[in-house]
Amino acid sequence: MKQLESITPRDTDFARWYTDVVTKSGLTSYSNVKGCMIMPPYGNELWENMRDELGRRIKKTGAKNVTLPLLIPESMFQSEKDHVEGFAPEFLMVTHSGEEKLAERLVLRPTSEVLFCDYFKNNIHSYRDLPMKLNQWANIFRAEKNTRPFLRTTEFFWQEGHTMHETESEAREMTMQIHKLYNDYLVDTLALPFVEGKKTESEKFAGAVETWTREVMMYDGVALQTGTSHYLGDGFSKAFDITFQNKDKGLSHPHYTSWGITTRMIGAIVMTHGDDRGLILPPKVAPIQAVVVPIMMHKAGVLDAAKELEKSISKTLRTHIDTTDNTPGWKYSEWEMRGVPIRIEYGPRDIENKTCVVVRRDTGEKITIAVDALKDGLPHILEAIHENMYDRALKRQKKMTHKASTLEEIGEIARSKPGFIQAPWCGCEKSERMLKETISLTSRCILEEYPEDTKLKCAISGKQAKYLVVWAKAY
Amino acid sequence: MKQLESITPRDTDFARWYTDVVTKSGLTSYSNVKGCMIMPPYGNELWENMRDELGRRIKKTGAKNVTLPLLIPESMFQSEKDHVEGFAPEFLMVTHSGEEKLAERLVLRPTSEVLFCDYFKNNIHSYRDLPMKLNQWANIFRAEKNTRPFLRTTEFFWQEGHTMHETESEAREMTMQIHKLYNDYLVDTLALPFVEGKKTESEKFAGAVETWTREVMMYDGVALQTGTSHYLGDGFSKAFDITFQNKDKGLSHPHYTSWGITTRMIGAIVMTHGDDRGLILPPKVAPIQAVVVPIMMHKAGVLDAAKELEKSISKTLRTHIDTTDNTPGWKYSEWEMRGVPIRIEYGPRDIENKTCVVVRRDTGEKITIAVDALKDGLPHILEAIHENMYDRALKRQKKMTHKASTLEEIGEIARSKPGFIQAPWCGCEKSERMLKETISLTSRCILEEYPEDTKLKCAISGKQAKYLVVWAKAY
Numbered sequence: 001m002k003q004l005e006s007i008t009p010r011d012t013d014f015a016r017w018y019t020d021v022v023t024k025s026g027l028t029s030y031s032n033v034k035g036c037m038i039m040p041p042y043g044n045e046l047w048e049n050m051r052d053e054l055g056r057r058i059k060k061t062g063a064k065n066v067t068l069p070l071l072i073p074e075s076m077f078q079s080e081k082d083h084v085e086g087f088a089p090e091f092l093m094v095t096h097s098g099e100e101k102l103a104e105r106l107v108l109r110p111t112s113e114v115l116f117c118d119y120f121k122n123n124i125h126s127y128r129d130l131p132m133k134l135n136q137w138a139n140i141f142r143a144e145k146n147t148r149p150f151l152r153t154t155e156f157f158w159q160e161g162h163t164m165h166e167t168e169s170e171a172r173e174m175t176m177q178i179h180k181l182y183n184d185y186l187v188d189t190l191a192l193p194f195v196e197g198k199k200t201e202s203e204k205f206a207g208a209v210e211t212w213t214r215e216v217m218m219y220d221g222v223a224l225q226t227g228t229s230h231y232l233g234d235g236f237s238k239a240f241d242i243t244f245q246n247k248d249k250g251l252s253h254p255h256y257t258s259w260g261i262t263t264r265m266i267g268a269i270v271m272t273h274g275d276d277r278g279l280i281l282p283p284k285v286a287p288i289q290a291v292v293v294p295i296m297m298h299k300a301g302v303l304d305a306a307k308e309l310e311k312s313i314s315k316t317l318r319t320h321i322d323t324t325d326n327t328p329g330w331k332y333s334e335w336e337m338r339g340v341p342i343r344i345e346y347g348p349r350d351i352e353n354k355t356c357v358v359v360r361r362d363t364g365e366k367i368t369i370a371v372d373a374l375k376d377g378l379p380h381i382l383e384a385i386h387e388n389m390y391d392r393a394l395k396r397q398k399k400m401t402h403k404a405s406t407l408e409e410i411g412e413i414a415r416s417k418p419g420f421i422q423a424p425w426c427g428c429e430k431s432e433r434m435l436k437e438t439i440s441l442t443s444r445c446i447l448e449e450y451p452e453d454t455k456l457k458c459a460i461s462g463k464q465a466k467y468l469v470v471w472a473k474a475y
Numbered sequence: 476m477k478q479l480e481s482i483t484p485r486d487t488d489f490a491r492w493y494t495d496v497v498t499k500s501g502l503t504s505y506s507n508v509k510g511c512m513i514m515p516p517y518g519n520e521l522w523e524n525m526r527d528e529l530g531r532r533i534k535k536t537g538a539k540n541v542t543l544p545l546l547i548p549e550s551m552f553q554s555e556k557d558h559v560e561g562f563a564p565e566f567l568m569v570t571h572s573g574e575e576k577l578a579e580r581l582v583l584r585p586t587s588e589v590l591f592c593d594y595f596k597n598n599i600h601s602y603r604d605l606p607m608k609l610n611q612w613a614n615i616f617r618a619e620k621n622t623r624p625f626l627r628t629t630e631f632f633w634q635e636g637h638t639m640h641e642t643e644s645e646a647r648e649m650t651m652q653i654h655k656l657y658n659d660y661l662v663d664t665l666a667l668p669f670v671e672g673k674k675t676e677s678e679k680f681a682g683a684v685e686t687w688t689r690e691v692m693m694y695d696g697v698a699l700q701t702g703t704s705h706y707l708g709d710g711f712s713k714a715f716d717i718t719f720q721n722k723d724k725g726l727s728h729p730h731y732t733s734w735g736i737t738t739r740m741i742g743a744i745v746m747t748h749g750d751d752r753g754l755i756l757p758p759k760v761a762p763i764q765a766v767v768v769p770i771m772m773h774k775a776g777v778l779d780a781a782k783e784l785e786k787s788i789s790k791t792l793r794t795h796i797d798t799t800d801n802t803p804g805w806k807y808s809e810w811e812m813r814g815v816p817i818r819i820e821y822g823p824r825d826i827e828n829k830t831c832v833v834v835r836r837d838t839g840e841k842i843t844i845a846v847d848a849l850k851d852g853l854p855h856i857l858e859a860i861h862e863n864m865y866d867r868a869l870k871r872q873k874k875m876t877h878k879a880s881t882l883e884e885i886g887e888i889a890r891s892k893p894g895f896i897q898a899p900w901c902g903c904e905k906s907e908r909m910l911k912e913t914i915s916l917t918s919r920c921i922l923e924e925y926p927e928d929t930k931l932k933c934a935i936s937g938k939q940a941k942y943l944v945v946w947a948k949a950y
Contacts, residue, residue, distance in 0.1 A: 029594075029597070031543065031544050031590070031593070032548060032551060032590075032593055033544045033546050033547065033548060033581065036544035036545075036546055037544070038541070038542065038543055038544070038594065039541060039542035040541055040594075040598075041539035041540065041541055041609070043542075044539070044540050044541050044542050045539075045540070047542075048540065064516035064519070064520070065516065065519050065520070065523065066513070066514060066515055066516055066519050067513065067514035067518075067519050067522075067632070068506065068513055069506050069508045069511035069512070069513070069630055070511075070545075070614060070616075070630055071508050071511055071567075071629075071630065072507075072508065073507060073508060076507060088573065089573045090573065091571075091572070091573055092546075092569050092571070092572055092581075093569060093570060093571040093572070093573075094567050094568060094569050094570075094583065095568060095569075095570045095571060096566075096567070096568040096570060096580075097566070097567055097568070097618035098563065098564045098565065098566055098568075098618060105571075106508065106567075108569065115506070115507075118506070118507055119504075119513065119515075122504070123515075134516070139545060139614065141545075143572035143573060154546075155544055155545055155546065157542070
């Protein structure tokens with residue numbers, strides 16, 4: 001019989017805890033290919049559930065799914081200077097077909113702006129064709145030196161939305177509509193709190209005018225960027241010569257947005273919600289929402305009754321029944337480790353009493369419920385778990401967010417307290433770079449823009465402040 | 476206003492007809508990348524619908540979805556000799572990361588047997604772990620010299636199932652279960668008839684013991700292989716050193732199956748069902764099942780009434796209403812070209828009479844139906860369209876299937892009549908190769924195995940016959 005493998009405690013070594021949890025729970029496993037991950041059934045189903053719900057929301061915006069090639073001729077990247085400079089070091093290059101050298105090297109897409117622009121060029125003719133809203137679910141490649149499952153992998157998975165609009169204001173509106181859609185998705189579906197706002201100039205997407213982000217605080221206080229939405233202006237349109245006949249019969253360049261959420265999000269779920277027993281999965285996307293563990297399974301009638309119980313709830317929930325030969329205690333640990341939100345214990349005494357014991361993964365709370373009340377009761381318990389997970393994470397985020405107004409304060413906090421630091425900033429890249437190079441703090445997002453006559457001073461340079469910024473170490 | 480683009484008639488130039496139809500209907504468009512296709516929204520949605528239904532059927536077999544890397548180290552292919560020999564000429568090679576040369580070349584997966592075997596090696600320990608049934612939806616790469624949309628592309632999309640079993644008989648049963656699943660899927664979902672059976676030795680999958688296929692006859696009489704299911708024996712298990720503790724506490728090698736259906740299937744749909752007006756899509760997967768065309772749209776009340784009509788049927792069907800400024804005639808052509816199974820014409824007189832005109836794409840038949848009866852009636856009409864499409868294609872397949880018993884007859888038929896040829900074969904590769912090299916006929920599948928004492932002679936060699944084989948030109 002397999003033994004339940006032990007997990008390194010979070011406070012002993014958070015990085016090892018993370019690796020233990022994501023591999024032992026079956027979310028991922030290492031492959032023979034450096035930096036490329038495997039998603040076994042459990043991890044794959046989690047991603048499918050996340051994808052289905054996000055996809056449903058994206059379709060509601062009117063965006064249509066398309067499929068564009070993975071391979072991009074290297075020359076296509078040359079059109080937009082900032083863009084190619086941002087991505088070229090991460091290019092993976094196809095150079096040969098069999099033993100034959102290709103006429104031009106092909107890049108495995110690190111993002112698909114250039115291909116979408118080529119598509120837009122061929123398909124946008126008149127203002128009647130706008131807005132054109134497209135989305136793609138795809139695998140993406142960025143050569144990475146140091147990789148970690150989900151957080152930084154050479155191959156990862158995402159959706160990338162690309163939209164073109166008649167006017168700047170429409171495109172900016174779309175950027176914000178998606179920013180809000182991502183915010184809502186994190187709160188409603190993944191129970192993840194965050195701080196959100198615009199990226200600074202140096203942290204925005206290569207080629208964007210403006211990048212909007214949300215940053216989730218992990219258990220160790222480190223930030224994880226989860227989903228970005230870019231307003232790209234008309235730079236790409238000009239570079240790729242995309243024009244449309246406007247309402248005045250003239251030619252205009254459309255305005256561009258792109259936006260994406262990736263498999264990194266799985267890392268955010270693990271490191272926000274997990275505990276020393278393992279994963280805690282948000283009920284709305286958990287591959288198994290409730291697992292039934294029969295007690296004294298080999299006593300006559302128990303297994304059949306437990307199967308019937310599982311069947312009755314499987315119509316409304318994603319369920320599983322553990323009929324292996326392991327002991328109940330072993331099973332409890334196993335399904336806790338794998339983050340199943342609800343465990344249902346059901347044995348001879350329960351059968352006699354027409355009740356069962358429901359155990360919440362988030363709190364460990366045990367609730368005795370009449371079997372008849374289960375079908376209606378479980379969705380409410382799942383909802384309560386979702387809310388508790390969100391509240392708990394938000395509480396931690398608040399507790400671990402510190403305010404600083406001088407460089408000394410920033411340094412002191414950075415040395416002694418993990419988490420986010422809110423501090424005013426003058427907007428100059430020199431001071432931003434200084435924090436990054438000396439104490440590895442990066443600007444995560446701009447929380448607030450101060451009025452022009454503010455008396456507040458930049459915590460770093462001492463000059464007049466322009467923005468309130470969240471600073472943190474980041475994955 | 477856009478003009479409806481003309482389509483080359485099928486009998487004038489079938490290849491041009493095909494290209495016209497798949498590009499003008501929005502199923503695909505050419506990309507800047509040689510041999511790699513784009514699926515715009517319409518084509519992408521068709522594939523999504525096909526995928527959803529096939530995926531639902533595959534999940535019912537107990538197979539679980541996983542994700543494995545796209546990049547495979549070249550050395551991993553060396554383990555199985557037949558397999559690498561079959562695929563090496565089609566390898567696309569990643570050699571560089573940025574400007575840095577990789578220590579080992581990486582192959583873009585042309586199929587994933589070697590990665591699945593690595594996964595099985597790490598995850599199969601005991602007979603209790605078997606059967607292990609996995610499936611992956613993925614993009615696949617095979618360098619192709621001559622490419623055609625959907626039929627032969629450098630990047631294509633598929634599902635690939637990979638299963639491991641305790642015994643040969645279980646693995647062979649799985650191979651046949653999937654063979655039947657694919658058969659049912661073609662008949663029930665895509666309205667495609669076919670011939671089916673085992674591949675000959677020279678036509679089977681590189682590394683397989685046995686390959687099962689079905690071959691669909693296109694309008695021009697040429698065969699298209701659509702979905703294969705392989706029994707791979709224990710060759711891969713031995714090559715990759717995959718073992719499990721059997722019930723007698725000894726070590727055994729598990730038996731392997733793999734199977735897949737690809738985006739080629741879209742080509743099969745187009746070339747089986749389409750006509751000179753364009754696509755005819757099978758109702759079960761058509762992105763739009765019924766399109767509403769308002770007549771005299773600018774007359775007061777018509778547009779609102781038409782929208783209401785569409786809304787009322789959109790709960791049970793995938794619908795669209797064409798409110799563009801084009802004329803009704805233009806709209807009819809447009810939606811016929813795009814293969815929408817049902818068109819609903821609705822104008823002032825219809826509104827008055829509380830009826831509407833339903834036009835079938837497959838027959839052109841016009842049916843006047845009471846608006847009240849629409850919601851219940853349309854699903855029956857879609858069903859009738861599906862059946863008629865299947866019957867029509869089957870009738871053509873039968874009509875264009877010819878029997879031959881001598882080489883002269885085969886030659887005569889091949890010269891004068893497109894289609895399938897059924898002819899007895901001795902089983903020797905020499906005669907099979909001869910047909911291929913002289914008149915481009917390949918063995919598509921074995922229909923029947925003759926008894927050992929058969930008096931029948933091989934149509935090619937004149938030796939005693941072993942099999943009844945379907946011979947045809949193939950895409």
